Amino acid sequence: MTYNSTTKKFLNPNLTTLQPYVPGEQTQENIFIKLNTNENPFGPSPNVLKTIKEFLNLSGQSLRLYPEPESDSLRNALAKRYSCKKENIFVGNGSDEVLSLCFLAFFANRGLLSFPKLTYSFYPSIANLFNIPYERFPLNENFELDLNKIPSEANSVIFPNPNALTGIILKRKTIEETLQKNYQKLFIIDEAYADFSDQSCVGLVNKYDNLLITQTFSKSRGLAGLRIGFSFGNEKLIEALTSVKNSFNSYPVDKIASIAATSALENDEWYKDKIKQIKTNKNFLSGELQNLGFRVLPSSANFILITHNDYSGLELKNTLMRDKILVRHFEHQDISNWIRVTIGTLDECTSVLDCLKKKIA
């Protein structure tokens, strides 16, 4: 963004070079098959919808009052579900907000931050906003994270597991070894997609003082529209995060979001079944695309990153767009020939396949 000198003199100087994160397109038209922002094709469970409807049928009195400032009811429900204490949990308005508050609480004014070269592109935007110096660490030739490449001077590290963009997961054992070796660095592991994999590092937060985990209700629990994210960490880190939150917005989670998320936690079996269906659809789509000559990275998330030798990423994206299928193409030079496809219903995956088959035939 460029500003003229009149405006510039009123701005935080960081804004003159800020490149805000650009989210995938949110179309209001239902004519698209929307596979560009890793939303869940099944949405929330019927019980969650019932809870919301019952709440809305109550008198407006319940909306007259502020919600719980520390989201205690939801934190208690999360503590029960994840077998930890409420004091180990922080809740915010989507994990993007939780991440932003973490950057402010743990990365700002603490020297060098490091994150992978290819990853969630929100991280550099927040770092720039808060003036946090950062250095990216490279991935290996198979697009896997190599934690040995984290710069020794970094005081803090953040990466998603599975990694956003690629879907590739790092083993918990590798992460634990890194936490032990680098006990003086603070690590945040962004587990937005962990429910689609078979592992999580949540169980490690009481063992390692240098670890925080963030998760979200947007992906595996189909509630992207309600904006609920959460974080696990030792009590002292959570206290620090809470004090930053209270200096910024005392009530980040509204009442509807809070009761819906609590209700979602009571429907684990329903969500597990939907996750299973998403994995089945992912295996189907990945296998068929490989038969068509695509390279598909091994994903432990609800999306796949794919490429074809004969077509550019932009060409593939535009081909799908003509059939009203939205996917994500990134300009980053290392993946400009790739597109990321969110795993939808079986019908949606079949539409992707049919469209690409037509192109390749």
Ligand SMILES: Cc1ncc(COP(=O)(O)O)c(C=O)c1O
């Ligand atoms: C790696 C990663 N972290 C966090 C988020 C943000 O999730 P939320 O909807 O909870 O803000 C996303 C969203 O796409 C993501 O890909």
